[in-house]
Amino acid sequence: MRNNLTCTVALAALTAGAGVASAEDLTLCWAAWDPANALIELSKDFEEKSGHKMSFEFVPWPNFADRMLNELNSGGKLCDLMIGDSQWIGGGAENGHYVKLNDFFDAEGITMEDFIPATVTGYAEWPKNTPNYWALPAFGDVVGWTYRKDWFERPEIQEAYKAKHGHDLAVPETLDELKNIAQFFQEREIDGTKVYGAAIYTERGSEGITMGVTNALYNYGFEYGNPESPYELEGFVNSAEAAAGLEFYKTLYDTATPPGSSNWYMGENIDAYKSGQVALQMNFAFIWPGVEADPNVGGGKSGYFPNPAGPSGQFAQLGGQGISVVAYSDKQDAALEYIKWFAQPDIQARWWELGGYSALKAVVEDPGFATSQPYAQTFLDSMAIVKDFWAEPTYAELLLAMQQRVHDYVIAGNGTAQTALDGLVKDWVEVFEDDGKI
Amino acid sequence: MVYTPIEKLAQATPQPMAQKVRGLSDRAIAWIFVAPSIFLLLAVNIFPLIWTIRLSFTNFKVNRANRDIEFIGLRNYERILTDSDIWMTMQATAHFLIWTIVLQVLIGFALAYLINMKFKGNDLWTTIIVLPMMLSPAVVGNFWTFLYQPQIGLFNYVVTFFTGGDPSSFSMIGDVHLAPWAIVIADTWMWTPFVMLICLAGLRSIPDSIYEAAECDRASKWRQFWTITVPMVLPFLMLAVLFRGIENFKMFDLVVQLTGGGPGNTTTLTSIDLKREAFEKWRTGYSSAYAVILFVTVFGLASIYVKALNKVKER
Numbered sequence: 127m128r129n130n131l132t133c134t135v136a137l138a139a140l141t142a143g144a145g146v147a148s149a150e151d152l153t154l155c156w157a158a159w160d161p162a163n164a165l166i167e168l169s170k171d172f173e174e175k176s177g178h179k180m181s182f183e184f185v186p187w188p189n190f191a192d193r194m195l196n197e198l199n200s201g202g203k204l205c206d207l208m209i210g211d212s213q214w215i216g217g218g219a220e221n222g223h224y225v226k227l228n229d230f231f232d233a234e235g236i237t238m239e240d241f242i243p244a245t246v247t248g249y250a251e252w253p254k255n256t257p258n259y260w261a262l263p264a265f266g267d268v269v270g271w272t273y274r275k276d277w278f279e280r281p282e283i284q285e286a287y288k289a290k291h292g293h294d295l296a297v298p299e300t301l302d303e304l305k306n307i308a309q310f311f312q313e314r315e316i317d318g319t320k321v322y323g324a325a326i327y328t329e330r331g332s333e334g335i336t337m338g339v340t341n342a343l344y345n346y347g348f349e350y351g352n353p354e355s356p357y358e359l360e361g362f363v364n365s366a367e368a369a370a371g372l373e374f375y376k377t378l379y380d381t382a383t384p385p386g387s388s389n390w391y392m393g394e395n396i397d398a399y400k401s402g403q404v405a406l407q408m409n410f411a412f413i414w415p416g417v418e419a420d421p422n423v424g425g426g427k428s429g430y431f432p433n434p435a436g437p438s439g440q441f442a443q444l445g446g447q448g449i450s451v452v453a454y455s456d457k458q459d460a461a462l463e464y465i466k467w468f469a470q471p472d473i474q475a476r477w478w479e480l481g482g483y484s485a486l487k488a489v490v491e492d493p494g495f496a497t498s499q500p501y502a503q504t505f506l507d508s509m510a511i512v513k514d515f516w517a518e519p520t521y522a523e524l525l526l527a528m529q530q531r532v533h534d535y536v537i538a539g540n541g542t543a544q545t546a547l548d549g550l551v552k553d554w555v556e557v558f559e560d561d562g563k564i
Numbered sequence: 565m566v567y568t569p570i571e572k573l574a575q576a577t578p579q580p581m582a583q584k585v586r587g588l589s590d591r592a593i594a595w596i597f598v599a600p601s602i603f604l605l606l607a608v609n610i611f612p613l614i615w616t617i618r619l620s621f622t623n624f625k626v627n628r629a630n631r632d633i634e635f636i637g638l639r640n641y642e643r644i645l646t647d648s649d650i651w652m653t654m655q656a657t658a659h660f661l662i663w664t665i666v667l668q669v670l671i672g673f674a675l676a677y678l679i680n681m682k683f684k685g686n687d688l689w690t691t692i693i694v695l696p697m698m699l700s701p702a703v704v705g706n707f708w709t710f711l712y713q714p715q716i717g718l719f720n721y722v723v724t725f726f727t728g729g730d731p732s733s734f735s736m737i738g739d740v741h742l743a744p745w746a747i748v749i750a751d752t753w754m755w756t757p758f759v760m761l762i763c764l765a766g767l768r769s770i771p772d773s774i775y776e777a778a779e780c781d782r783a784s785k786w787r788q789f790w791t792i793t794v795p796m797v798l799p800f801l802m803l804a805v806l807f808r809g810i811e812n813f814k815m816f817d818l819v820v821q822l823t824g825g826g827p828g829n830t831t832t833l834t835s836i837d838l839k840r841e842a843f844e845k846w847r848t849g850y851s852s853a854y855a856v857i858l859f860v861t862v863f864g865l866a867s868i869y870v871k872a873l874n875k876v877k878e879r
Contacts, residue, residue: 192843199627199846221627331824385714388738389824403715519628523845530649530829538740538828560623 149177150460155194155205156447158184161265161412164480171476172467178460187392188332191522198223198452206455207464209264209447212248217519218450219252224260225451230462231259236469242266244512245485249448254517261448262465263485265412268432268508269341269443271304272399272417273297273406275429277316286310297431301345301374304406304434308382311405323382324406325398326375328537329391335536336515336528337391338408339375340443344513345436346371357564359554364547367438372543374436376536388537399423410445411508414501415481430504432511444512446483520561527553613859620853627846640853650854652829653837659744660751660819660833661812665805667752672759673801677793679760680767690764694757701754705821708750712736712822737823743830747819751812759804766800767793802873806866813862834858 154169156162162184169180183204185193191211197204198218210218218224227250231237238246238259245263252260277283278295287295287310298304308323315321327338340348347367352358362368379387384403387394392409399407400420418424433442449468451461467473474486478498483505489495496503516524528550535546558564567575571591588596620640624633644650679690696704711719712735720731736746770792778788816835819825825832838858842851 195627195846196843199629217627222630329824330826330828331820385732386712386717386735386738388735388827523847526840526845533826534828537738537826538830540740540828 149179150206150457151179151181152206152457152460152464153181153183153204154207154209154449154464155183155185155197156209157190158186159412160416161482164477164482167480168473168477168482169464171473172464176460176463176467178463180464188329191332195522198454201454203452203454203456205452206457206461207449208452209449210261211447212444213515213517213521213525215249215252215260215448216517216521219258219260220519222453223450225453225458227259227262227451227465228257230465234466234469236262236466240487242485242487242490242509244444244509245446245448248444248512248514248517249446249485252517261450262469263446264449264468265446266483266485266490266505266509267410267412267445267447268505268512269337269408269445270411270414270433270504270508271406271408271431272414273429273431274423274427276427277311277405278429283316297429298434300434301342301436305374305378305382308378308406312382316402319402321402322384322398322404324378324408325387325390325395325404326378326383326408327391327395328379328383328387328533329389329394330529330533330537331389332391333525333529334389334391335533336525337410337443337445339372339532339536340513340515341408341433341441342375342378342436343368343371344441344443345433345439346374347436347438350516357558359551363554364544364551366544368547369543371436372532372535372546376539376543379536411483411501411505412445414505415499418500426500428500430501432504432508440511441513442508442511444514446485518561518563520557523557524554527557616852616855619849620856622849624849624852625846626848636849640850641857643850644854644857649829650837653832653834656744656829656831657813657833660747660815660831661809663745663748664751664755664812665808667748668756668759668808669801669805671752672756672804673763673797675756675760676763676767679764693760696754697757699754701818702821704750704754705818708746708753708818708822709737712746714738738827740827740830743823743827747822747831750818750822751815754818755808755811759801759808762800762804762807763797766797769800770796799873799877802869802876806869806873809869810862810866813858 154165156165162182166180166182172178173180191214194205194208194210195214195217196202198208198210199221208218208224210224215224219226238250238257241250241263245266246259247254249263250259250261252258284295287307290310291306295307295310298307304324310323311321312323313320327334329335347365348371349362349365349368350359351362384398387398390398392413395407395409396413396416398404399409399417400423402422414430417428433440449465451458451465455461468477469486471486471488474484474489475492478484478489478495484490490506490509496506515521518524531546531550531553534540535543541549555564571594575590621635621637622633623636625631675693679686679693711717714720714732714735717731719736720734724731724733734742736742774792774796775788778792783791814835815833816839819831819833820836823831825836838851838854841847841854845851
């Protein structure tokens with residue numbers, strides 16, 4: 127009897143204890159950029175409701191992958207939550223860095239059908255197109271274009287463009303039109319200052335030029351491999367159409383970009399655009415709230431459009447990230463609480479208001495969404511045409527090989543587009559062979 | 565009688581102290597003192613070196629630590645030595661190394677020669693000249709990026725001021741032919757003062773009496789320069805070359821900030837390439853083999869050079 131009583135008391139104490147979660151100090155790791163500041167603001171609500179304290183570890187983009195992958199590979203406990211780049215998902219899953227979230231989603235009633243399909247495939251699934259989830263889509267992003275609407279609308283510029291090309295200067299619908307417009311503005315004098323055509327991604331060190339050139343390659347017919355037979359690259363990566371896409375990007379770089387823009391990525395493009403050096407800039411959508419708020423180019427002076435179509439279709443490079451629970455964290459329960467809180471529709475709506483790009487359908491399909499910001503419709507249109515780079519565990523090797531091959535042709539001018547892509551096939555085959563995939 | 569270094573150390577140990585530690589011989593006490601240093605050396609230098617050599621014969625990847633490690637013999641070495649891209653990287657490193665050393669030695673020696681002359685404001689000028697080497701290489705890389713900017717950069721304006729033409733007509737860091745020189749110029753600007761300081765130490769160590777004796781023998785200034793100044797400063801110069809050679813062989817931060825290794829692979833030095841292989845591509849076995857090859861190269865060249873330096877000193 128006494129034993130039974132002791133057991134009952136102990137069980138009651140245990141049950142009561144389980145209901146009261148202790149307050150934890152959670153660390154969320156992400157890139158250091160504008161949306162991260164919005165997330166700090168948003169997370170105050172979580173702190174208030176949960177009693178947990180949020181700390182943040184933000185690393186600038188050029189060093190983000192280096193720093194965070196080092197952390198994950200070494201089994202570090204710095205991050206409890208990781209908003210990792212979309213390409214990390216394969217490595218995160220296969221190398222045991224991320225916690226699989228399927229059971230948690232089922233238990234909490236979170237369904238991936240509530241999110242934009244491209245973001246689920248891009249940020250959450252591994253292997254791709256299978257219902258195995260390692261992240262919750264956190265920040266939708268895509269490469270798009272920003273242009274100087276105020277310059278486009280000037281009568282003298284309209285007139286000069288029409289005289290040269292025989293049609294009105296308008297938002298380009300094809301890559302050829304985009305090139306014509308960029309070349310038209312190249313070295314043109316506007317308000318007494320020499321301006322240039324377009325700021326495009328050319329950065330060598332991390333991922334810049336790859337994130338840029340793919341916007342031309344996809345639309346000219348580049349494929350990552352045979353759709354019927356994965357890892358069969360020959361004739362897909364280095365097809366004649368893909369080579370034409372690479373030549374297009376080189377022509378754009380040679381004839382329509384500011385001098386000295388041989389190592390530019392997000393930050394440099396923003397600076398060139400905001401300082402009035404260029405008429406167009408290629409950049410991820412995350413910059414658009416900042417453009418709108420800028421005193422020089424914001425407030426209606428800028429317009430936005432999705433990556434224009436090429437001969438083989440219209441696609442755009444996917445950016446963005448999912449939020450994962452780090453497998454080495456000792457505070458996984460609290461981290462899962464954060465994800466549960468973050469997935470709520472009202473929190474996602476607030477996320478969009480603060481400048482974060484929600485991937486929740488309830489937010490982006492809201493009737494008022496498309497008109498809520500000048501760039502909202504472009505974001506929706508762009509998210510509908512996304513393609514992503516490899517997300518294999520060996521993505522870093524694949525990326526660096528592409529960085530080298532493409533930069534060597536586009537910027538350094540060595541060889542031809544065809545030899546660059548042939549070399550890329552050779553590099554990628556070697557990576558997959560080493561990894562036992564072929 | 566010949567004593568070993570440890571025995572000499574034991575003899576040098578003060579007597580009262582040795583007497584205090586009862587039951588321990590002088591040799592044991594000496595071992596107690598040197599053991600931490602030896603342990604540290606083994607742990608920090610020797611063990612990682614042996615471990616790196618071991619890894620260089622495997623396909624190990626640190627980001628796939630749960631995968632089986634295979635012993636692949638000399639395959640990593642074979643791949644590295646037959647890779648044309650790595651030879652291009654070696655060429656880029658050799659170009660950078662040779663030209664930075666040549667320019668820094670010539671300009672550094674000339675500056676030291678001028679500073680060594682007594683004139684008003686001598687100390688102030690010395691301080692101004694040595695300022696660049698006090699900056700962080702990453703900072704120097706960053707501001708040279710602005711100096712080389714074709715539209716707003718000072719460098720292009722200065723060049724076209726003398727040559728004529730449009731400042732934005734050329735890009736120092738975007739052109740394959742100019743980029744290797746862009747990193748040479750930035751490094752020379754930063755590190756010439758270091759060579760100057762070493763040369764200045766050499767020049768100031770030459771006793772005036774030697775020049776006075778040469779004057780008595782009616783030796784011309786030109787002759788004095790070649791037969792007194794240069795031979796007596798040569799060991800210092802060679803030391804400066806050794807320091808700069810070792811430093812520039814592992815050059816990383818300044819070049820990464822300036823060019824990121826581009827355009828293409830034009831300014832990808834071996835240290836940048838090695839870092840990419842080891843910590844971006846995570847090819848641990850391959851990069852270990854790469855590191856061993858570089859270690860043997862640097863160690864071999866440095867050994868030959870140090871022997872030459874000792875010979876010069878003995879003269």
